[in-house]
Amino acid sequence: MTYLYKAIFVVAALGLSACTNPGALNGGNGTGNGGAGMGQGTGTASDPHSAAYFQQTVGDRVLFAVDTSTLTPEGRATLTGQAKWLMDNPEFAAIIEGHADERGTRAYNLALGARRANAVSEFLISQGVAASRLRTVTYGKERPIAVCSEESCFAQNRRAVTVISAGAGA
Amino acid sequence: MIISRVMTLLLAAMIAAVTMPSTSRAELTLELKDGVIEPMPFAVPDFVAENRGAGDYASQIARVVAADLTGTGLFREIPKNAFISNVTNFNSPVQYADWKAINAQALIVGAVTVGSGGRLTVKFRLFDVFSGAPLGEGLQFGGTTKSWRRMAHKVADAAYSRITGEGPYFDSRVVFVSETGPKDARQKRLAIMDYDGANVQYLTDSRSIVLAPRFSPTGDRVLYTSYETGFPKIYVLDVATVGRRVLADQPGTMTFAPRFSPDGQTVVYSLSRGGNTDIYRMSIGGGNPVRLTSEPSIETAPSFSPDGKQIVFESDRSGNQQLYIMSANGGEARRISFGKEGRYATPVWSPRGDLVAFTKQNKGRFHIGVMRLDGSEERLLTASFLDEGPTWSPNGRVIMFMRETAGANGSSSLYSVDISGRNLKRVKTQGGASDPAWSPLLK
Numbered sequence: 001m002t003y004l005y006k007a008i009f010v011v012a013a014l015g016l017s018a019c020t021n022p023g024a025l026n027g028g029n030g031t032g033n034g035g036a037g038m039g040q041g042t043g044t045a046s047d048p049h050s051a052a053y054f055q056q057t058v059g060d061r062v063l064f065a066v067d068t069s070t071l072t073p074e075g076r077a078t079l080t081g082q083a084k085w086l087m088d089n090p091e092f093a094a095i096i097e098g099h100a101d102e103r104g105t106r107a108y109n110l111a112l113g114a115r116r117a118n119a120v121s122e123f124l125i126s127q128g129v130a131a132s133r134l135r136t137v138t139y140g141k142e143r144p145i146a147v148c149s150e151e152s153c154f155a156q157n158r159r160a161v162t163v164i165s166a167g168a169g170a
Numbered sequence: 171m172i173i174s175r176v177m178t179l180l181l182a183a184m185i186a187a188v189t190m191p192s193t194s195r196a197e198l199t200l201e202l203k204d205g206v207i208e209p210m211p212f213a214v215p216d217f218v219a220e221n222r223g224a225g226d227y228a229s230q231i232a233r234v235v236a237a238d239l240t241g242t243g244l245f246r247e248i249p250k251n252a253f254i255s256n257v258t259n260f261n262s263p264v265q266y267a268d269w270k271a272i273n274a275q276a277l278i279v280g281a282v283t284v285g286s287g288g289r290l291t292v293k294f295r296l297f298d299v300f301s302g303a304p305l306g307e308g309l310q311f312g313g314t315t316k317s318w319r320r321m322a323h324k325v326a327d328a329a330y331s332r333i334t335g336e337g338p339y340f341d342s343r344v345v346f347v348s349e350t351g352p353k354d355a356r357q358k359r360l361a362i363m364d365y366d367g368a369n370v371q372y373l374t375d376s377r378s379i380v381l382a383p384r385f386s387p388t389g390d391r392v393l394y395t396s397y398e399t400g401f402p403k404i405y406v407l408d409v410a411t412v413g414r415r416v417l418a419d420q421p422g423t424m425t426f427a428p429r430f431s432p433d434g435q436t437v438v439y440s441l442s443r444g445g446n447t448d449i450y451r452m453s454i455g456g457g458n459p460v461r462l463t464s465e466p467s468i469e470t471a472p473s474f475s476p477d478g479k480q481i482v483f484e485s486d487r488s489g490n491q492q493l494y495i496m497s498a499n500g501g502e503a504r505r506i507s508f509g510k511e512g513r514y515a516t517p518v519w520s521p522r523g524d525l526v527a528f529t530k531q532n533k534g535r536f537h538i539g540v541m542r543l544d545g546s547e548e549r550l551l552t553a554s555f556l557d558e559g560p561t562w563s564p565n566g567r568v569i570m571f572m573r574e575t576a577g578a579n580g581s582s583s584l585y586s587v588d589i590s591g592r593n594l595k596r597v598k599t600q601g602g603a604s605d606p607a608w609s610p611l612l613k
Contacts, residue, residue, distance in 0.1 A: 067490075069445070095400075102556065102574070103531070103534075103556075104515075104531070105471070105491075105515040105516050105529050105531070105558050105559070106381060106382060106516075106558065106559065106605070107382070107426060107427040107440060107470040107471045107484075107515075107516065108468060108470060108471070108484065108486075108491060108515055110402065110424075110426050110427075110440075110442070110447075110470075111440065111442060111447035111468040111470050112468070114424060114442040114445050114446075114447060115445045115446075115447075115468075117445070118444055118445025118446075119445065121445075122445075136445070137400065137401050137402070137424065138402065138424060138442065139379075142356075142379050142381070143354070144353060144354055145354060146354075147352070147353040147354050147577075147578040147580075148577065148578055149555065149576035149577050149578075149580060
């Protein structure tokens, strides 16, 4: 496990330094629900240039195994699609939210969420998305989307969500 | 002093009960029922109202004193209706026989005067009934009528300290996160209250997520993490004015898990950059952050030793979360947690300097525990679905923490437990509460 982390961090070190000046794109309160209404110009899912299409058809999130930030094959496929969409729609910028399940302590989960968000960011950058269009934020265990205290819910909460917004090309 | 001798034995027995096999209990002459120490009986008659207007305070102060003492689990109050004699004059001789007859080992007698301009004066004396003598000098506290609860806590602190030999802790406050709303849309705001849950005051609104407030060593400022900008950042808040400012704000980074140094001049915290979280320190006044760890692993939850020379923190550099100690200037760290199983997190150095309190996660359960600085004598004090984030009472005898219940309707509450593992109880708050931090003793 440590081995994998290290591999990710080597990649990570090359990455986010271009991501500067964090501000409030979506206001102070964590969204993280990935539901409708994120960002401007949401549109409908039938419009391939809409945020709704990104969320519902491309897929806005990837899931992680317990206490890891390693991308799964399924996650990489989703992110490959995300990268392609972002390159086709250069007017959009993205904030990648990293989340953890409730089975961890608060500070550690913040750090784990940061790892997950960064893993996604690095993958998108490796696929050609400009780093300047991406920012990362961790919510730790603060914004679960599934509230049962069972693995079926925990699995949904261990996620990184790519939240896009139009007209903010950094 | 019979009382203090008994009490010393009692405390020794409580510690022994945790660390020694039960066979050693037979040497002690204390009554043990089902492993529970018999608390010391005491009486606290309504304080004497020495002038008009003091009546309400006289009875309420006595109630708070009684609640403080019984709340420790070390004392049991003898109810008023068992009293043979009463106390109507602060200076009358104590009728020891009457108190002995109802088995009151300790007697607390007090008097209250309300002066002009809402000035409140509280006097008290403590008596060792079975030796028929006062225990220590009488004491007098002055303040405003608004601060009557504080004066009650000071009386209880004096009685507690004289009887147990431990430091006081009732005259203290707790800063915490007040929680409302469902689990998937929780609203959080900072709040402060007396250690017993009274006098709640809100310090922030619930527009932004706020996390893990920590007191300055003088209790007048609070460090915390807020999502005000959309990203987690550390703020410092002045308790009196509720004014706040961003403390650590480097572009492209997120900061959290701050704590003050014992002299209040330095803040140690975690900073995430490019997915990696390390520990940094900076002056409370600003200036350049100094990086203390440089590992690809997660380093977080730093806490200073009471002398300010060392920092205990958690890291997953070994593969999972464990506790480490390093110099306050960084450098080589030594691992202190070596439990065969489980993960260790949120270490907090005890005020006495000899113990570290922590959260342990093992086999799907969470525990609050304490260990020595070399990791020896690990004791788990609690167990539940989710216990997290210990904070020490000013005297190092009690630990407060948060407990969250499972399920869709799960919510957080504050609990406290004696470091012996006894006297686990919920701290009363309105609504949900998490992330408590205990203040130093108020001045």
